[in-house]
Amino acid sequence: MNTGLKITAFAAALAATFGTAYGVGKGVGPVVADEREVASPHGEHGGGGGHGGKGERGAAATAPGGLQIxxxxxxxxxxxxxxxxxxxxxxxxxxxxxxxxxxxxxxxxxxxxxxxxxxxxxxxxxxxxxxxxxxxxxxxxxxxxxxxxxxxxxxxxxxxxxxxxxxxxxxxxxxxGEYAPAALPPVEATAEVDGYEVTLAGGLRPGVARELRLTVAKGGKPVTDLQPYLGAYGHLVALRSGDLAYLHVHPNDGGPGPEVSFTATAPSSGAYRLFLDFRHEGKVRTAAFTVSVGGHAH
Missing domain, CATH: 2.60.40.10 (Immunoglobulins)
Structure with a gap:
């Protein structure tokens, strides 16, 4: 992965198939949009843009993908x-x-x-x-x-x-099978997974490119030797609650941690679920967050 982007939203709670662990946001206060707007994102695109379609440049959000067969x-x-x-x-x-x-x-x-x-x-x-x-x-x-x-x-x-x-x-x-629906996990700025703590800074705004910064730590110490996964040091996906509109984000240029930076544009207000895949010590783990865009979480 180079500097392209997208995002998807889902949630966590399963210890995993294919060696991937799943974490649910847990801890400090709410994640809200800050003022760090990005005038020239490194390739964000809506789901309709795929992993490298047109629309990777420019701040305007394209229509989210995944809603159509x-x-x-x-x-x-x-x-x-x-x-x-x-x-x-x-x-x-x-x-x-x-x-x-x-x-x-x-x-x-x-x-x-x-x-x-x-x-x-x-x-x-x-x-x-x-x-x-x-x-x-x-x-x-x-x-x-x-x-x-x-x-x-x-x-x-x-x-x-x-x-x-x-x-x-x-x-x-x-x-x-027997079905029991679950509530969307609450908005939190920290997710814990498999002994790692991942902190999310920044936020999303409808129609505006914003930076998301995720910092990985273990045992209270920053992780500075993240390993590439799918060609980058982090992989971010998000889904919009309700219709599961798909966005998929890839990181901006950066080193092997502890911070991984992304740029993304939310297509609308509402609640989203973000999933960060990162690789360390030979294993891929996923930290999940719920974020509120425009003040509407449910």
């Missing part, structure tokens, strides 16, 4: 529309072009041809997955989701071809 001549075909809670299952899907053919040619973005993210509708469960593509264009990935309910699956990719823009498509995934 079909966009710009591509459609997400989720061949596994339902799985069982608590069971390891294989999810299969494909991306089809305007003629109905499965897409087999992609541009690699941040080390991958396609990023696949699954989040529960109540924003408590989150998975950032990297599926494998068969020669015929069918993608597959094993996943175990901890709780029943409605989920949203996002395919974030850029098709092959000069000038092709990034696309983020979304489809509903049902997870069967």
């Amino acid at each position: 079909s966009e710009r001549g591509y459609a997400l075909d989720l061949e596994t529309p339902r799985i069982k809670a608590g069971e390891r299952s294989e999810v299969r899907f494909s991306v089809r072009d305007g003629s109905g053919r499965k897409v087999t040619a992609y541009q690699r973005e941040h080390g991958k041809e396609l990023h696949f993210i699954v989040a529960s509708r109540d924003l408590i469960a989150y998975r950032h997955l990297h599926p494998v593509r068969a020669a015929d264009g069918t993608w597959s990935v094993p996943v175990e989701l901890p709780k029943a309910g409605g989920y949203r699956a996002f395919a974030d990719f850029r098709p092959a071809g000069k000038g092709a823009e990034g696309v983020t498509l979304g489809a509903d995934l049902a997870v069967s």
Whole structure:
């Protein structure tokens, strides 16, 4: 990952499949927008911009991605529309072009041809997955989701071809089992995960590019040797509460910690869930935050 951006919002609480730990915000006071507006962000874009689409420059927010199953001549075909809670299952899907053919040619973005993210509708469960593509264009990935309910699956990719823009498509995934919805976690400025403390500074404003600064510590000491994950020292995703509008952010230039900086634009006021993936001592961990944009959290 270079200096591109996006963001997604989901939540935490699962100790994980694929070696990823999940943290829930816990601790100090609310996260609100400060005055550090960014006039020239390092490549922010809405979900419709994919991992490297047009719109990576400039402060205006584009329409968020993931709200549509079909966009710009591509459609997400989720061949596994339902799985069982608590069971390891294989999810299969494909991306089809305007003629109905499965897409087999992609541009690699941040080390991958396609990023696949699954989040529960109540924003408590989150998975950032990297599926494998068969020669015929069918993608597959094993996943175990901890709780029943409605989920949203996002395919974030850029098709092959000069000038092709990034696309983020979304489809509903049902997870069967006994369902108990959970409330959105409260707004907090610190998240704890697997012995790490991650502090969020800065905030979001609708239609305005703002800087988000996340500082990683362990045992009260700053972590200064973060390891690259997907080509950068941090990876930020966020979802808007309610419709799960997808944004996806990548960091500004910086060193291996303790601070990782991002620039992002919220498409509207409301509550968002932010997920920071960071790698240290060979393991990827995820710290999650709820933030309020425009004073409306629920």
